[in-house]
Amino acid sequence: MKKTLPTYVTLILLLLAIVSCIFGISRGEASTVGKKATSICMECIGIG
């Protein structure tokens, strides 16, 4: 039987996740995603 992690550990991990997300956006990852997502993805369709 396992005990769950204390809630504060989850909250620390959540904070790290949010910081990671903000850091990614600050270095332009959201616009990289946007660029890819606004043109038809040939790989997704199956053309390659």
Add this chain to the structure above:
Amino acid sequence: MADNGLKKHKIIRKSIQAGWGILTNGYFKGFLTASIYKGPLKNFCIPGMNCYSCPGALGACPIGAMQSIFDGRKRKFAFYVVGYLAAIGLLVGRLICGWLCLFGLIEELLYMIPTPKIRIPEKVDRPLRYLKYVFLFLFVFALPFFYRTSLGTGDPFFCKYICPVGTLEAGLPLVLLDKSIRSALGALFNWKLTILIACILASIFIYRPFCKYMCPLGAFYSLFQKVSLLKMSFDENACVNCGTCSRTCKMNVNPIKSPNSAECIRCGECVKACPKSALKFNVIEKKKKVLT
């Protein structure tokens, strides 16, 4: 009483799934003009599997987005998408799978077709469940990150070789609507179409087979299931061991043994079905409970 509550719950959940699917694929013009939405919302990821080349899609697919950062000429870690998905996983675990995934809804609707249903024996089912982690770590993380063609570009391996969501939501509509795309089809499309047809056929007989065995997004969220703020708790004093909860669960989870199982999509049907209210969702546990 529990039966009525469960029926109502199923209707509410299906309505939310459908409503979310329509809302996030609301660029209807795309279906008429064989085009896709190109606005700023595409910088943001939808939390469920939803191909960004679907003519209606208003946001980006997180699995495609992750690969698009990994497979660039400059090898980069996808801090934005990984952080975003980890935050969702840490908040609600796999709740998104059960409530906000369009492809999950399509699988569920296919399962409603009245045919004999198949329950995969545990000896086969258990190892197969690990397949989705192989897709996540190999096809979404490792191959797009490390593999480069002679031109120095990478490939979104999961989107390109596996994803039936892309074939259904983007491939089929665009192939039907656009003659030039139709003329470019080849072996890769046939391969992806075969995977899609296999998923559709399997969904008629097996509950959400893509989610159980293939989905890398479900695999990612499941990593946080045991530590997420939203958890399921089990009150053993209230339980009368009637087995209703495990019979209700179509993901083949036994909520008594493992209320926060990595396979649970938090649809809440076991909670509603329990005649003694022994299962509950908690956001933050008030006192320490033993959860496996």
